[in-house]
Amino acid sequence: MEMETIRELQAYGYAFASVFFALILYGYVYHLYTSKKKGGTDYEKYSNMALNDGLDDTPIEKIEPLQEEKQMRSNK
Amino acid sequence: MFHWLEKNPFFFAVGIFVVIAYAGVITILPDFMNSARPVVGTKPYTVLQLAGRHVYIKDSCNACHSQLIRPFKSETDRYGMYSLSGEYAYDRPFLWGSKRTGPDLMRVGNYRTTDWHEHHMLDPASVVPGSIMPHYKHMFSNEADIETAYAEALTVKKVFNTPYDEAGMPKLGTFDESKKIVLAEAKAIVDDMKSPEVKEAFAKGKIKEIVAIIAYLNSLK
Amino acid sequence: MQSSNMINYDYSVAKLFTIATIVFGIVGMTIGVLIAFQMAYPELNNLAGEYGTFGRLRPLHTDTVIFGFILSGVWATWYYIGQRVLKVSMAESPFLMILGKLHFWLYILGVVAVVVTLFMGITTSKEYAEFEWPIDIAIVIVWVIWGMSIFGLIGIRREKTLYISVWYYIATFLGVAMLYLFNNMEVPTYLVTGLGDWWHSVSMYAGTNDAMVQWWYGHNAVAFVFTVPIIAMIYYFLPKESGQPIFSYKLSLLSFWGLMFVYLWAGGHHLLYSTVPDWVQTMGSIFSVVLILPSWGSAINMLLTMKGEWQQLKENPLIKFMVLASTFYMFSTLEGPIQAIKSVNALAHFTDWIPGHVHDGTLGWVGFMIIAALLHMAPRMYKREIYSKKLLELQFWLQTTGIVLYFSSMWIAGITQGMMWRATDQYGNLAYSFIDTVTVLHPYYTIRGVGGLFYLVGFFMFAYNFYKTMTASKVIGEEPQSTSPMAA
Known part of the structure; x- marks a missing residue:
């Protein structure tokens, strides 16, 4: 391929990806800041993951262990 | 979609990788193909x-x-x-x-x-x-x-x-x-x-x- | 879950890496101080024959500090934070325990190989990637084991959502892996020809290409080690130690992506080629700035987390270390782009301002954050209070003075040198011979050495304090919820 064409493709690749990533990023910002109002997640609650991080503390959103894992854990 | 990604470590990691790799491809690869040819008179080392x-x-x-x-x-x-x-x-x-x-x-x-x-x-x-x-x-x-x-x-x-x-x-x-x-x-x-x-x-x-x-x-x- | 009452977090791997952090910190920084003084007093090059010259020691300094001190610190905190924010103990999985220990011992083996080969002068010469191919393979294995241990722990977690620190650890893992692999593509010469040293290799890339890949690696990979995992630490330790939730968790999420873009996208605007229509170019430039903006969020977020709690800064030395660390983070992320401006770069490149810039970041931001992190972990890992607050206060001021001496002397040295290289007399001839620009730096090199020495002495005080905490300090009953207990 000609270097000219490569350069041109590179420039388009750069410019359009910038726009694409920026849209995703700011879409994400919009999602983050409206999510609570729309009845979705309140993101701020996740900061408690650092503060209440004992093994006995209740997880913010719990994962139920699979059946066999449960057994393995209770065997201990 | 965003919230789902935050809970799925695998796809989350794929996302990060794609972003990093794409940037690498765009910034590095083209210059690479342009790999400079030796100037006339340049010889490999003895x-x-x-x-x-x-x-x-x-x-x-x-x-x-x-x-x-x-x-x-x-x-x-x-x-x-x-x-x-x-x-x-x-x-x-x-x-x-x-x-x-x-x-x-x-x-x-x-x-x-x-x-x-x-x-x-x-x-x-x-x-x-x-x-x-x-x-x-x-x-x-x-x-x-x-x-x-x-x-x-x-x-x-x-x-x-x-x-x-x-x-x-x-x-x-x-x-x-x-x-x-x-x-x-x-x-x-x-x-x-x-x-x-x-x-x-x-x-x-x-x-x-x-x-x-x-x-x-x-x-x- | 009832069964979880019987198990506790298992810090055995975290403890191993903690000790490694302190040991490699001492080794790396001692070599650093020695080579700093070698520039002021060249006789110091002759302490150990060919093995003690600046050239041999410089890669040893950079690699011991980056891959010894900092990486051990990253792993010590990962094996601590990882369990806690995922709410799962490593003791629950014998497989992860074995993996963690294997990770540690293979890594130590790798570091020993690095130290021995660099002393011998076996190097590829590429900065921060000096290791020959057999060690590169070992490093890849260690890295893969770390990845397995990250995703293994995530796989058995109880907390569904990943805390922001975990995001940063994942990004460190992926980013460094990719950059390292590409930069170290090399052909072992013995395997091709059957002649010569078996460990010798030749780079797959030549000349300008090699330089391009190297500095793509050199800046990004090092930035990934100096920034990304250190932010992971501050997002956990500052809120935890102060008892304050992060000012804005949302901001922390979006500045994560901002940072991912900044390192790999910044500087890309020079790629815009002139045959492309103007509007595409303009759009590209504008959006790339827009992308990078949120990356500053982390530092601001940290300072705002302390909002209304500033009295803690006075009372708690650990908060002091962390707040100063985030200040240095902002400072060096401001200095970096300034140095990247074309006309500034023309002056600053190749001068002492560059090591100056690197050291604001590493001594102030990385070093302070790792010190604070280990001190926060100590009472929880060893069930004892921190040995001496007074010593800690003294260490803080000594090291801060050291950093200030370091960067101010290197600023002056760098700018002086840059100006003298280009200075001309009235006829347009160069005003100074090269040696003039070297001898003039002697006082600044001395001041820099003293600054480094202050920091090193402070680090020895930290090591002593830590050792006493492990062995002789008062035992505490219950794990502290936030502020780490310490004896006056």
Whole structure:
């Protein structure tokens, strides 16, 4: 391929990806800041993951262990 | 979609990877294809010069000396013609350096001689008063590793088609042939040197590191 | 879950890496101080024959600090934070325990190999990637094991959502892996020819390409090690130690992506080629700035987390270390782009301003954050209070003074040198010979050495304090919820 064409493709690749990533990023910002109002997640609650991080503390959103894992854990 | 991603570590990791990799492809790859072709007159290093280059790397000369003359008048006045991309076509690895504690060495072969280097390596401050460069006396007792240098030259010839053994280019041949060429090249340098230690060793067919590194430094033009 | 009452977090791997952090910190920084003084007093090059010259020691300094001190710190905190924010103990999985220990011992083996080969002068010469191919392979294995241990722990977690610190650890893992692999593509010469040293290799890239890949790696990979995992630490330790939730968790999430873009996208605007229509170019430039903006969020977020709680800064030395660390983070992320401006770069490149810039970041931001992190972990890992608050206060001021001496002397040295290289007399001839620009720096090199020495002495005080905490300090009953207990 000609270097000219490569350069041109590179420039388009750069410019359009910038726009694409920026849209995703700011879409994400919009999602983050409206999510609570729309009845979705309140993101701020996740900061408690650092503060209440004992093994006995209740997880913010719990994962139920699979059946066999449960057994393995209770065997201990 | 965003919330889902935050809870699925695998796809989250894929996301990060795509972002990082795409940026890499866009910023690096095209320049890569443009891989500069050698400037006319640029030749691969001879085996002795390569052995010297290995000494240069072994003692990290590149930690204090650059090999990159930038296109500013203050630099071309001091060091000579600014560097062209094609001049580095056979440099594996590149040795541009990142810090100029000492001066640039890109074209040191144009203005320093074997004799100068010999004295300078023994006691830099005796040649350049005030120099903070350490002496490199061990280069006068350590032997240059010609075999590894030959192995590298042969490797780049085989793997990257570096034009050894072509018309007007350095000759490689078999290892035995190469050793003869190296000795002849080293002789020219040893003859210009004063160190009895180096001369005696050479009489026995041994090449010290200092001979190799001077061959390399003299080739930088 | 009832069964979880019987198990506790298992810090055995975290403890191993903690010790490694302190040991490599001492080794790396001692070499650093020695080579700093070598520039002021060149006789110091002759202490150990060919093995003691600046050239041999400089890669040893950078690699011991980056891959010894900092990486051990990253792993010590990962094996601590990882369990806690995922709410799962490593003791629950014998496989992860074995993996963690294997990770540690293979890594130590790798570091030993690095130290020995660099002393011998076996190096590829590429900065922060000096290791020859057999060590590169070992490093890849260690890295893969770390990845397995990250995703293994995530796989058995109880907390569904990943805390922001975990994001940063994942990004470190992926980013460094990719950059390292590409930069270290090399052909072992012995395997091709059967001659010469078996460990020797030749780079797959030549000249300008090699330089391009190297500095793509050199800046990004090092930035990934100096920034990304350190932010992971501050996002956990600052809130935890102060008892304050992060000011804005949302901001922390979006500045994560901002940072991912900044390192790999910044500087890309020079790629815009002139045959492309103007509007595409303009759009590209504008959006790339827009992308990078949120990356500053982390530092601001940290300072705002302390909002209304500034009295803690006076009372708690650990908060002091962390707040100063985030200040240095902002400072060096401001300095970096300034140095990247074309005309500034023309002056600053190749001068001492560059090591100056690197050291604001590493001594101030990385060093302080790792010190604070280990001190926070100590009472929880060893069930003892921190040995001496007074010593800690003294260490803080000594090290801060050291950093200030370091960067101010290197600023002056760098700018002086840059100006003298280009200075001309009235006829347009160069005004100074090169050696003039070296001898003039002697006082600044001395001041820099003293600054480094202050920091090193402070680090020894930290090591002593830590050792006493482990062995002789008062035992505490219950794990502290926030502020780490310490004896006066």
